[in-house]
Amino acid sequence: MKTNDIILQTVTKITLFVIILFSIYLFFTGHYHPGGGFIGGLMASGAIVLLLLAYDIEMVKAILPVDYRKMIGIGLLFSAGTGAGALLAGKPFLTHAYTYANLPILGKTSLHTAVLFDTGVFLVVIGVTMTIIQTIGESD
Amino acid sequence: MEILMSFLIGILFMTATYLMLSKSLLRIIVGTGLLSHGAHLLILTMGDLKRGAAPLLGENAESYVDPLPQALILTAIVISFGVTSFFLVLAYRAYQELGTDNMDRLRGKEGHE
Amino acid sequence: MNNLLIIPILIPLFTGIILIIFSSNIRLQRTISGISSIVTIIFTAALAFQVYNDGIQTMNVSNWEAPFGITLVSDMLSSLLVLTTSIIAAACLFYSFWSIGEDREKFYYYPIFQFLIVGVNGAFTTGDIFNLFVFFEVMLMSSYVLLVLGGTKIQLRETIKYILVNVISSALFVITVAFLYSVVGTLNMAHISARIAESGNSGILTVIAVLFLIVFGLKGAIFPLYFWLPGSYYAPPAPVMALFGALLTKVGVYSITRTYTLFFYHDAGFAIELLQILAIFTIIAGAIGAIAFHDVKKIIIYNIIIAVGVILFGVSIMNSESVTGSIFYLIHDMIIKAALFLLVGIIVKLAGTADLRKMGGFIHTYPGLGWTFFIASLALAGIPPLSGFIGKLLIVRSGFEDESFWGAGIVLMSSLVVLFSIMKIFIGAFWGKARVPKNTGKVPVTSLLAAPALLTALAVLYGLGTEAIYPVISLAAETLKNPDIYINAVLKE
Numbered sequence: 001m002k003t004n005d006i007i008l009q010t011v012t013k014i015t016l017f018v019i020i021l022f023s024i025y026l027f028f029t030g031h032y033h034p035g036g037g038f039i040g041g042l043m044a045s046g047a048i049v050l051l052l053l054a055y056d057i058e059m060v061k062a063i064l065p066v067d068y069r070k071m072i073g074i075g076l077l078f079s080a081g082t083g084a085g086a087l088l089a090g091k092p093f094l095t096h097a098y099t100y101a102n103l104p105i106l107g108k109t110s111l112h113t114a115v116l117f118d119t120g121v122f123l124v125v126i127g128v129t130m131t132i133i134q135t136i137g138e139s140d
Numbered sequence: 141m142e143i144l145m146s147f148l149i150g151i152l153f154m155t156a157t158y159l160m161l162s163k164s165l166l167r168i169i170v171g172t173g174l175l176s177h178g179a180h181l182l183i184l185t186m187g188d189l190k191r192g193a194a195p196l197l198g199e200n201a202e203s204y205v206d207p208l209p210q211a212l213i214l215t216a217i218v219i220s221f222g223v224t225s226f227f228l229v230l231a232y233r234a235y236q237e238l239g240t241d242n243m244d245r246l247r248g249k250e251g252h253e
Numbered sequence: 254m255n256n257l258l259i260i261p262i263l264i265p266l267f268t269g270i271i272l273i274i275f276s277s278n279i280r281l282q283r284t285i286s287g288i289s290s291i292v293t294i295i296f297t298a299a300l301a302f303q304v305y306n307d308g309i310q311t312m313n314v315s316n317w318e319a320p321f322g323i324t325l326v327s328d329m330l331s332s333l334l335v336l337t338t339s340i341i342a343a344a345c346l347f348y349s350f351w352s353i354g355e356d357r358e359k360f361y362y363y364p365i366f367q368f369l370i371v372g373v374n375g376a377f378t379t380g381d382i383f384n385l386f387v388f389f390e391v392m393l394m395s396s397y398v399l400l401v402l403g404g405t406k407i408q409l410r411e412t413i414k415y416i417l418v419n420v421i422s423s424a425l426f427v428i429t430v431a432f433l434y435s436v437v438g439t440l441n442m443a444h445i446s447a448r449i450a451e452s453g454n455s456g457i458l459t460v461i462a463v464l465f466l467i468v469f470g471l472k473g474a475i476f477p478l479y480f481w482l483p484g485s486y487y488a489p490p491a492p493v494m495a496l497f498g499a500l501l502t503k504v505g506v507y508s509i510t511r512t513y514t515l516f517f518y519h520d521a522g523f524a525i526e527l528l529q530i531l532a533i534f535t536i537i538a539g540a541i542g543a544i545a546f547h548d549v550k551k552i553i554i555y556n557i558i559i560a561v562g563v564i565l566f567g568v569s570i571m572n573s574e575s576v577t578g579s580i581f582y583l584i585h586d587m588i589i590k591a592a593l594f595l596l597v598g599i600i601v602k603l604a605g606t607a608d609l610r611k612m613g614g615f616i617h618t619y620p621g622l623g624w625t626f627f628i629a630s631l632a633l634a635g636i637p638p639l640s641g642f643i644g645k646l647l648i649v650r651s652g653f654e655d656e657s658f659w660g661a662g663i664v665l666m667s668s669l670v671v672l673f674s675i676m677k678i679f680i681g682a683f684w685g686k687a688r689v690p691k692n693t694g695k696v697p698v699t700s701l702l703a704a705p706a707l708l709t710a711l712a713v714l715y716g717l718g719t720e721a722i723y724p725v726i727s728l729a730a731e732t733l734k735n736p737d738i739y740i741n742a743v744l745k746e
Contacts, residue, residue: 073273080266093259094315132225172420179427186435216427219390227416234409246410
């Protein structure tokens with residue numbers, strides 16, 4: 001059955017970027033405020049799911065040619081690697097390092113290895129969610 | 141407030157039990173979801189419900205709530221999210237492969253394929 | 254602070270992650286996971302050696318002080334179990350190379366295998382009750398995938414039941430941790446023990462003890478809660494079955510032992526008595542199953558249940574001799590069950606059926622397999638000087654000293670049942686007229702036989718070297734008997 005979803009497609013084109021931006025905002029604001037890699041990742045995968053609903057699975061694969069299973073691996077590598085980096089410094093596992101730096105435009109910013117850890121979480125969440133959706137979606 | 145929460149948790153557990161005793165696999169999965177919701181609310185209640193700001197550095201409040209139960213709930217939510225989604229995918233595959241979602245017909249015989 | 258503790262968790266974790274990324278190249282997957290399993294054995298042996306020499310090792314993850322952050326604790330018991338786990342994992346891995354089949358290998362078999370080891374090693378090492386839950390879930394998630402991998406009808410059906418049982422028990426685990434947190438206000442296991450010692454016993458603690466028994470009993474398959482085990486463990490292929498039978502139930506048994514010796518030792522009342530009664534019933538239920546079935550896999554599966562009962566009976570008596578016996582028996586059982594499951598996997602593969610009445614005469618064509626199986630069965634039944642003997646001797650003797658005549662008598666009787674059931678397999682499969690399916694000639698089994706033969710040899714050495722191992726095991730029992738050693742090591746570093 002072919003449905004006419006021109007409205008959904010048009011709206012998706014605009015809202016997609018808003019959702020992605022909001023997910024990135026959530027990711028960074030999670031450092032000191034509510035937010036973080038997990039909900040940021042969920043929000044980003046929500047955007048991709050919206051794309052899937054508006055278009056079909058081949059189209060999305062053409063737009064985002066990503067192997068989501070490899071994405072899980074890379075995300076895990078980020079998170080576990082950040083944790084294991086502390087071992088090299090002779091600190092207990094998962095000990096984080098941080099410093100404050102004056103960056104142009106942003107001003108005084110805290111640079112924290114926890115961001116790398118959270119990037120890993122972000123990637124893993126997108127990877128896992130999209131793998132699940134694809135597993136169910138592909139067999140239809 | 142604690143009394144109210146206890147009732148809520150009790151109702152969640154009751155509904156979950158009812159759903160899990162039914163024969164349809166999908167209802168059972170919804171039941172397991174409700175069961176873990178009840179368990180998460182139980183952690184929140186057990187860690188004392190008090191007034192205070194969220195335990196975050198950006199809040200700058202006089203008193204904060206105990207952050208530990210919230211960390212535990214977050215972990216438990218993520219885990220139950222993973223398990224539930226795996227369960228759903230499995231149920232879907234099983235439905236395709238075995239042609240039924242009725243638990244009575246999923247029983248199987250001893251040692252048979 | 255000692256980072257060696259986390260190495261047995263980190264190596265499988267990183268191996269698993271790298272294997273996900275290189276999922277298409279099977280040769281590479283085999284090489285990487287083979288090397289990593291051997292490296293893990295070396296590190297765990299070093300850890301056990303260090304714990305034996307320097308006492309309990311601890312590590313505060315993320316550099317948070319002990320009662321506030323997550324602490325990993327390696328005492329003698331946990332480091333021994335981690336060592337045994339890595340040896341069994343390596344054996345099952347090498348066995349999988351020749352038996353698991355390309356379909357599963359392509360579908361993330363090796364990464365999931367490694368994650369299972371992460372969960373098991375983590376559960377043995379952690380010193381934080383909620384972290385224990387997390388590692389349980391890592392282990393269970395991997396076990397769900399390993400159980401369903403291959404996607405045959407029986408696997409799909411049994412996995413649904415297995416997940417349902419475990420989701421309910423996980424929810425109960427969360428509920429129990431919530432109760433415990435509201436009573437003692439901490440999650441660090443050593444700190445919980447200290448707080449319980451200060452506050453003394455109360456009714457709610459007995460409730461928590463029983464809840465823990467239900468949660469871990471579901472995983473460890475004790476008497477009324479073992480119903481899911483024979484069906485679920487029957488479904489997967491032999492190496493996965495060996496991993497589950499040797500490791501997963503033992504994690505449940507370890508957790509019961511840890512919580513009961515660390516938290517609930519003040520109260521020698523209701524909960525411990527309940528544990529003892531349930532342990533005896535577990536032995537009886539397992540014995541009935543082991544005698545009743547003519548299916549080789551089912552017989553070994555019911556033998557797991559018997560062993561769980563024997564170990565927990567030793568724990569429930571709670572004197573240092575019986576606990577020593579339990580630890581001896583626990584490690585013996587892990588090794589020998591893995592060996593037997595792998596051997597039974599070969600037998601089923603050769604006969605093309607698991608039904609004893611439809612096979613026979615393998616001793617003519619496969620003498621090596623036959624005699625390995627014979628030695629392994631004697632070790633399982635506890636014939637001296639093989640490995641099962643000393644553990645059972647200590648448990649039975651302390652049972653009689655404790656005047657639990659019924660329990661000790663049933664443990665003794667269970668040895669006979671085990672011997673009978675396992676000899677039934679030996680006679681049925683190896684004696685009599687050869688009834689090999691016609692289409693095959695002699696199948697080469699040497700490469701498959703290597704891993705279980707090594708494990709059996711290890712079990713024989715474990716039995717012959719009892720004298721040498723005894724101080725190590727009694728050190729482990731000593732820590733379990735005196736929780737103060739554990740508490741001081743964690744809280745006052």
